[in-house]
Amino acid sequence: MKVISLNQRQPKAARLATFTLLLAVVMACSNTAPPPTPDPRLDEVQQGLKAIQERFDRVEKEVGQLTEPTATPAPTATAVASPTPTPTPGVALGDVRDLVTDRIAAALTAIPRPILVPSIEQVERLIQARVTEALAAIPTPEFVPTPIAVSVTALVKVVPQVSGSAEASVQEGVELTIEPGLPLAGQDVRFILEGLDPWQGVTIEFVDPRGATVPWVTEDEVSYAPVNGAPVTNRTLYADGNGKVSWMRVGTKDAEGIWTVRITIGNKTTAVTYPVAQLQVPVQQVVTVDAELRRCQGVVSDTYFSAQVPTTLALDSQAHLAWVTAQINQRLGIQSTMIPDIYLLGNESLLKEVARTVGTNVGFEVGFHKRSGTNPGIDMRTDSYQSDLRRTLTHEYVHLVLDEITGHVDLPSWLNEGLAGYIEYELRLDSAKPHVTTSILYIRVDRARRPPPLTL
Numbered sequence: 429m430k431v432i433s434l435n436q437r438q439p440k441a442a443r444l445a446t447f448t449l450l451l452a453v454v455m456a457c458s459n460t461a462p463p464p465t466p467d468p469r470l471d472e473v474q475q476g477l478k479a480i481q482e483r484f485d486r487v488e489k490e491v492g493q494l495t496e497p498t499a500t501p502a503p504t505a506t507a508v509a510s511p512t513p514t515p516t517p518g519v520a521l522g523d524v525r526d527l528v529t530d531r532i533a534a535a536l537t538a539i540p541r542p543i544l545v546p547s548i549e550q551v552e553r554l555i556q557a558r559v560t561e562a563l564a565a566i567p568t569p570e571f572v573p574t575p576i577a578v579s580v581t582a583l584v585k586v587v588p589q590v591s592g593s594a595e596a597s598v599q600e601g602v603e604l605t606i607e608p609g610l611p612l613a614g615q616d617v618r619f620i621l622e623g624l625d626p627w628q629g630v631t632i633e634f635v636d637p638r639g640a641t642v643p644w645v646t647e648d649e650v651s652y653a654p655v656n657g658a659p660v661t662n663r664t665l666y667a668d669g670n671g672k673v674s675w676m677r678v679g680t681k682d683a684e685g686i687w688t689v690r691i692t693i694g695n696k697t698t699a700v701t702y703p704v705a706q707l708q709v710p711v712q713q714v715v716t717v718d719a720e721l722r723r724c725q726g727v728v729s730d731t732y733f734s735a736q737v738p739t740t741l742a743l744d745s746q747a748h749l750a751w752v753t754a755q756i757n758q759r760l761g762i763q764s765t766m767i768p769d770i771y772l773l774g775n776e777s778l779l780k781e782v783a784r785t786v787g788t789n790v791g792f793e794v795g796f797h798k799r800s801g802t803n804p805g806i807d808m809r810t811d812s813y814q815s816d817l818r819r820t821l822t823h824e825y826v827h828l829v830l831d832e833i834t835g836h837v838d839l840p841s842w843l844n845e846g847l848a849g850y851i852e853y854e855l856r857l858d859s860a861k862p863h864v865t866t867s868i869l870y871i872r873v874d875r876a877r878r879p880p881p882l883t884l
Contacts (some may be wrong), residue, residue, distance in 0.1 A: 598691055598698045599623075611704045613684045614738025617677040621691065624671040631692040632675060633662040635699075637685025645678040648863045649813040662690075679704070680741070680814045707739040719778050721771065729767040729805075736774025737810050744814070745770050745821060749806075752822050755855055756829065764829045768797070769805035770821070779809040795820045797828040799836070815856060815864040822852040 594609035602623040611617045621630060634642050643659040645651050652660035667673040677689075684706040691698050714722055721732040724739070726746040733742045749767060757763040773779040783790040786802045794816075795808030806824045810817060826848040830839060856865040 594702065596700050598700065599693060599696065602693065604691070604700055606702055611679065611682075611687075611702065612738070612740050613682060613704050613706045614680055614740040614744075616679050617702075617704075618674065619677065619689065620672070620674045621667075622672045624667040624673065624693070626667060626669045626671055628667045628671065628693070629664050630667065630673055631662055631664045631690075633690040633692075634677060635688040635690065637683065637687060637704075645813075647676045647678065648861060648867065649678055649680075649815055650864075650867070678813060680817075681811070683738075707743075709739055709743070719773065719782060729769050731770045731772065732803075733772040733810075734774045734778055736778075737772045741810060741814075741817070742770075742772060745772065745817070748818050749821055749825060752825055752855060756826065756851065760851075762829055762833055764825075764832050768825070768828060769803075771803065771805055771807040772810050773807065774809070775811045776809055779807060782807055795824050797824040797831070799828060799831055813864075815859070815861055818859070819852045819856055819865075822855055823848045826851050 592609050593605050593607045596604045596606070598604050598621065602621065605620040605622070607618040607620070608615075619632075624630065634644075636642050641661040643651055643661055644663050654660070663675075665673050665675060682704055684704050686701055687704050688699050688701045691700065709724060714720060719734050721734055724731045724733070724742045724746075726743075728750060729746065731742040731746055733739075749770065753763055753767055771782065773782060779794075780790050782803075783796065786798055786807075788796055788798060788807075790796060794812070795806065797806050798804045806821060806828065808817065808820050808824065827844065830844055830847065853865055853869060856862070859865070
């Protein structure tokens with residue numbers, strides 16, 4: 429760069445040209461924009477970023493400490509006196525739930541992949557649509573009632589209705605309503621008798637399609653103890669102040685055919701016959717696993733069931749398992765990668781035969797789960813009432829989930845069996861028949877409090 433100096437002696441014209449050039453340079457510099465003033469908000473942003481980075485580093489450090497394996501000190505044998513046992517304080521239900529949650533978090537090491545589970549409303553709508561289609565395809569049955577070897581004053585035939593209730597006149601002014609009008613095998617049936625005198629007694633008895641009287645079962649699925657070695661087959665109920673009395677036939681084990689309810693008012697007995705139909709749904713496949721099983725396709729899993737199992741139970745099991753899956757995921761945050769298939773066997777011998785075929789030993793168990801190999805899924809016998817069936821299905825699903833998310837590691841019994849039992853009862857307390865589960869809990873609490881037998 430060449431430097432121009434005004435102190436040098438130059439001709440006047442030259443000095444004037446130089447001065448003019450210098451003046452142009454000064455004016456050009458005066459037209460240049462001044463440097464921008466720093467925005468004070470930039471410092472605030474930088475300080476905020478610094479604080480965020482500090483918090484992020486702290487969280488990352490804490491997470492790293494949680495994930496680092498901790499060394500387990502070697503046990504040291506110490507001679508101590510036998511401690512004096514102290515009573516265990518009472519634990520609230522919330523404390524138990526927190527304890528179970530903490531133990532699960534410590535024992536489970538894998539996180540399951542999420543799956544799409546339909547809501548219980550979606551499953552119920554699908555089942556209702558199938559039931560409606562099946563009922564529409566059932567013609568009104570025409571039958572001749574089977575003669576009953578009993579002194580019956582009147583025999584009344586109920587005309588079934590595809591939807592709604594059915595009615596029959598028992599005596600003059602006394603009307604019987606059956607809900608639903610066309611009962612399905614495996615479902616409960618409600619009976620309502622009106623037109624009685626206030627507080628009048630009525631004796632009720634049921635007869636199956638073979639003409640045999642059946643034991644009486646309460647609405648809470650409890651059978652009465654035998655009297656003089658014979659089962660209790662009838663009950664005397666009493667009308668309310670309006671002359672109305674109602675009762676329910678627990679139909680989980682009731683087969684299709686013509687059923688009879690005998691109603692005795694005073695010295696007059698009326699036998700009312702009503703049909704129980706089998707729900708017809710499309711059966712996609714018949715498989716044989718030491719027993720011929722029909723396959724009913726579901727929304728997220730399939731159900732295979734033997735000939736002794738009502739079709740309604742196959743659909744109910746699918747809906748219940750979908751609900752259980754959603755509930756366990758919501759309450760504990762765990763679930764399997766897929767909802768398993770269900771295998772329903774009509775009795776104990778069928779369950780044991782299928783278990784032997786798939787390589788499983790069954791003793792007193794009413795169900796088992798199989799995660800792989802031949803016919804993986806949940807197998808269970810169905811010769812019990814609905815509440816027991818749902819508890820078994822819930823119990824086995826919890827086992828299946830724990831087995832999967834732990835990588836098939838054997839968990840301690842207190843966690844595996846304890847959690848399965850805890851969940852099965854907790855969910856059943858939210859059902860339509862919570863008293864069934866409550867009564868069983870009372871029985872088990874009394875059994876736990878009972879002192880052990882003395883040994884010599």
